[in-house]
Amino acid sequence: MSLDQATLRRIASLARIRVEEHEVENLCQELNGILGWIEQLNEVDVTGIAPLTGASGTALAMRPDAVTDGGYAEKVLSNAPERLGDFYVVPKVVE
Template identity: 65%
Template sequence: MSLDHATVRRIAKLARIRLDEEEVPRLAGELNAILGYVEQLAEVDVEGVAPLSGGAQMALRMREDEVTDGRYPDRVLANAPERIGDFFAVPKVVE
């Protein structure tokens, strides 16, 4: 599949990306290279490969919920613009 310049302009318009006319040929080449790679992936033989095989199917180890203070209040608050004790100081937002 090859994208022409009109299609590239339409994609840019749908994505709300402003393109100068001199950018269209370069972007068309880049998009065509990406589509060529996707076409190569479509040619891969996946017969016998279980769908979604990988780390996503691993069961997560359960742990107890434990409320902590993070154990490092000074490091956590080191970048705070303002603090009061071990808490972030923020402007009042409710009247």
């Protein structure tokens, strides 16, 4: 399949793309080159090859939905400037 200049102008019009007159010949050659690559891909024998799919068919690993403290309070609070037990001490903001 190849595009002629009239078809290219029609496609550009339908796509609402402005193509200057001096760009038509070059753009026509580029699109014909791309269509040539697509035709080559259509010649590849893909019988017996499963199509590629995304991750939609993959099940995610599940974990129990349980609330925990993480088990490492000392690591979390090690950078606290001031602490009281397992809590940060912050300045009072409301009088």
